[in-house]
Amino acid sequence: EVQLVESGGTVVQPGGSLRLSCAASGFIFRSHWMHWVRQAPGKGLVWVSRINSDVSSATYADSVKGRFTISRDNVKNTVYLEMNSLRADDTAVYFCVRDRARGLFDYWGQGTLVTVSS
Amino acid sequence: DIQMTQSPSSLSASIGDRVTITCQASQDISNYLNWYQKKPGKAPKLLIYDASNLERRVPSRFSGSGSGTHFTFIISSLQPEDIATYYCQQYDDLQVLTFGGGTKVEIK
Numbered sequence: 625e626v627q628l629v630e631s632g633g634t635v636v637q638p639g640g641s642l643r644l645s646c647a648a649s650g651f652i653f654r655s656h657w658m659h660w661v662r663q664a665p666g667k668g669l670v671w672v673s674r675i676n677s678d679v680s681s682a683t684y685a686d687s688v689k690g691r692f693t694i695s696r697d698n699v700k701n702t703v704y705l706e707m708n709s710l711r712a713d714d715t716a717v718y719f720c721v722r723d724r725a726r727g728l729f730d731y732w733g734q735g736t737l738v739t740v741s742s
Numbered sequence: 743d744i745q746m747t748q749s750p751s752s753l754s755a756s757i758g759d760r761v762t763i764t765c766q767a768s769q770d771i772s773n774y775l776n777w778y779q780k781k782p783g784k785a786p787k788l789l790i791y792d793a794s795n796l797e798r799r800v801p802s803r804f805s806g807s808g809s810g811t812h813f814t815f816i817i818s819s820l821q822p823e824d825i826a827t828y829y830c831q832q833y834d835d836l837q838v839l840t841f842g843g844g845t846k847v848e849i850k
Contacts, residue, residue: 659839669778669786669829671839683837719785727833728776732785
């Protein structure tokens with residue numbers, strides 16, 4: 625059974641940093657692109673970042689470019705999201721998502737809540 | 743970036759009604775479009791991929807169609823468990839993936 629379990633969400637002050645983790649199991653992790661998608665309170669889904677299977681490429685939404693870094697460890701079957709210079713509008717539930725085939729999000733974690741507030 | 747415009751933003755329908763949601767892309771995306779269901783406190787669920795293909799174990803009352811810039815998502819007979827927000831998502835541009843704004847479906 626495919627499982628994606630996010631962790632690391634907490635309350636952080638504006639300007640602070642945080643690292644989210646997503647532990648994957650139940651599939652061949654190194655064969656899949658992985659993404660982070662977020663949902664701010666009362667708002668819609670927003671794609672944040674993607675990393676390809678062999679770590680050779682990563683892309684970001686304009687809103688997080690230069691502040692967030694996605695990475696993965698294909699030995700530990702874990703994908704990370706390093707978030708710096710956090711702002712109030714980064715407050716959201718962050719979902720870890722498996723990519724079945726080039727942009728098709730077939731499995732989602734339950735999400736981890738990041739709150740940016742003083 | 744490709745913009746995805748969903749309409750309506752919300753709707754109210756009766757059990758058994760046919761529900762139709764549309765999604766318009768700002769440029770031609772062929773059939774690179776997916777539909778997801780999102781319930782409060784739950785992870786989103788893939789329903790339709792490649793514009794018209796039903797995901798495994800998804801009820802056949804859900805369907806999708808369209809290509810290019812105009813897409814349609816239909817619930818043929820609304821059930822109580824279908825109360826959720828539905829999102830379209832394009833993957834023609836793999837550098838920046840984008841969702842529509844969502845359509846909240848409620849029971850009348």
